Amino acid sequence: MKAITRFAPSPTGYIHIGNVRSAIYPYLLAKQTGGKMILRIEDTDRERYVEGATELIEDTLKWLGLDWDEGPIVGGPNEPYFQSERKELYLEWAKKLIASGRAYADPTPSEKIDEYRRECSAAKKPFLYRDHRPENPPEWEPGMPIRFLTVPKEYEWHDEVMGDMHTGPEVLDDIILIKRDGYPTYNFAHIVDDAEMGVTHVMRGVEYLSSTPNYLALYEALGLERPKLVSLPHILAPSGNKKLGKRDGAKSVTEYRDDGVIAEAMLNYLACLGWNDGTEQELYTKEELIEKFSLARIQNSGARYDETKLFWMNGQWIRRICDTQGVRALYDRTIGFWPEVAANYPEDYRVKVLSIIYDRLKTLSDLREMTTYFFVDPAVEIDAVVGNKFLKKMSEAEIESLLKVVIRKLSDVQEWNANKLQEALNELLAETGKKPAELFSLIRIAVTFAAFSPALNLTLDVLGKDVTLARLNAVARAI
Numbered sequence: 001m002k003a004i005t006r007f008a009p010s011p012t013g014y015i016h017i018g019n020v021r022s023a024i025y026p027y028l029l030a031k032q033t034g035g036k037m038i039l040r041i042e043d044t045d046r047e048r049y050v051e052g053a054t055e056l057i058e059d060t061l062k063w064l065g066l067d068w069d070e071g072p073i074v075g076g077p078n079e080p081y082f083q084s085e086r087k088e089l090y091l092e093w094a095k096k097l098i099a100s101g102r103a104y105a106d107p108t109p110s111e112k113i114d115e116y117r118r119e120c121s122a123a124k125k126p127f128l129y130r131d132h133r134p135e136n137p138p139e140w141e142p143g144m145p146i147r148f149l150t151v152p153k154e155y156e157w158h159d160e161v162m163g164d165m166h167t168g169p170e171v172l173d174d175i176i177l178i179k180r181d182g183y184p185t186y187n188f189a190h191i192v193d194d195a196e197m198g199v200t201h202v203m204r205g206v207e208y209l210s211s212t213p214n215y216l217a218l219y220e221a222l223g224l225e226r227p228k229l230v231s232l233p234h235i236l237a238p239s240g241n242k243k244l245g246k247r248d249g250a251k252s253v254t255e256y257r258d259d260g261v262i263a264e265a266m267l268n269y270l271a272c273l274g275w276n277d278g279t280e281q282e283l284y285t286k287e288e289l290i291e292k293f294s295l296a297r298i299q300n301s302g303a304r305y306d307e308t309k310l311f312w313m314n315g316q317w318i319r320r321i322c323d324t325q326g327v328r329a330l331y332d333r334t335i336g337f338w339p340e341v342a343a344n345y346p347e348d349y350r351v352k353v354l355s356i357i358y359d360r361l362k363t364l365s366d367l368r369e370m371t372t373y374f375f376v377d378p379a380v381e382i383d384a385v386v387g388n389k390f391l392k393k394m395s396e397a398e399i400e401s402l403l404k405v406v407i408r409k410l411s412d413v414q415e416w417n418a419n420k421l422q423e424a425l426n427e428l429l430a431e432t433g434k435k436p437a438e439l440f441s442l443i444r445i446a447v448t449f450a451a452f453s454p455a456l457n458l459t460l461d462v463l464g465k466d467v468t469l470a471r472l473n474a475v476a477r478a479i
């Protein structure tokens with residue numbers, strides 16, 4: 001069965017991490033079945049509308065590689081894809097329901113509704129609008145809400161993730177279809193659009209599960225076939241039992257992009273948050289996800305968001321890209337993530353630096369901190385040398401003479417490359433009788449003044465002979 005799915009965000013701000021799976025899973029299912037994914041912008045809540053949010057949504061989807069088959073920009077047979085431009089259609093559908101006796105124009109002023117609410121709460125009774133439905137509803141005219149006329153009864157349905165569901169008549173109410181401002185509610189608009197657009201699978205956050213009986217009542221009243229319903233559990237905050245919110249670091253997807261997370265890793269991480277294919281596999285390409293995805297393996301409990309895991313996965317993906325597509329391909333993704341001073345060096349040099357450091361990166365922006373010493377001479381801090389945990393046992397005089405031995409040896413290296421440098425370093429170990437931790441720490445600190453560096457021979461190779469010797473000499477002089 002070709003699945004027609006949709007991602008139907010409301011443009012109320014950026015898409016945060018917790019919401020993206022509602023785009024990823026519909027995309028995967030559509031691609032897997034040769035169907036299509038529709039992007040529909042649900043912008044009927046004019047009070048929550050945020051200028052620019054639609055572009056941000058489009059940008060996020062494009063970056064993640066979730067190309068929609070129908071929707072804004074690409075168009076399609078169901079245009080327009082902005083609900084605010086489909087107002088007439090919803091009104092037509094609502095009028096059909098009025099005509100069939102399943103909806104009514106509601107002239108009740110809001111103050112009166114508030115009063116009903118207060119009375120119910122004083123009497124400790126649940127508030128149901130259907131108990132207060134106007135007796136003789138007037139003809140509809142603009143400015144008047146249209147409400148569904150519900151017929152309370154039990155409902156049973158199957159949710160692809162939550163299983164078999166059952167509710168009593170108490171959850172059915174006369175929900176608003178068209179608001180006073182003429183815009184439809186989400187509750188009504190999505191039913192109309194899903195039907196008009198031929199959506200077969202409604203995949204959305206579990207927060208809509210409790211309203212589902214009202215949607216089922218609407219499908220019935222409209223004579224529509226029920227689509228498959230797929231409720232996606234919340235993504236949980238890193239601790240506690242609450243939904244991941246902006247306060248728990250639920251950044252926008254594009255913020256992670258700007259921090260140096262790569263799209264493949266983000267897609268992989270989010271797709272596997274609450275879904276697995278039953279194996280131990282952790283890294284999936286988009287194509288593999290399309291092939292392996294299944295509704296049946298979406299977890300029905302909330303998955304916990306774990307940024308550390310995301311960064312780990314990002315590191316894995318950085319390696320994978322370099323190892324499978326080559327360092328140049330990875331380099332192309334690093335533009336904008338280098339320390340500013342790197343711009344003074346030729347691209348080939350940056351590529352060389354990348355080729356020895358990429359396997360230590362968790363995000364591309366780590367380049368900023370981790371590579372500075374490849375581009376500027378570090379400030380000489382003698383305390384960092386003599387205070388180093390491997391060098392503490394040596395006196396300053398010992399360190400100085402050891403440095404001199406190192407300088408002499410490295411000055412004699414004719415062919416400055418990683419192999420020859422490794423040979424020279426090994427000879428130095430033999431000649432000085434020092435432990436690798438002592439000798440190599442001393443050289444590493446004197447040359448980089450950084451906590452970590454790639455393998456010493458590789459680092460020295462990339463820095464070059466002149467720079468290496470100049471830095472060693474600067475430390476020797478300062479001691």
Ligand code: GLU
Nearest residue numbers: 008009010042190203204
């Ligand atoms: N506009 C709704 C939201 O952003 C979409 C729910 C749905 O996918 O139907 O939460």
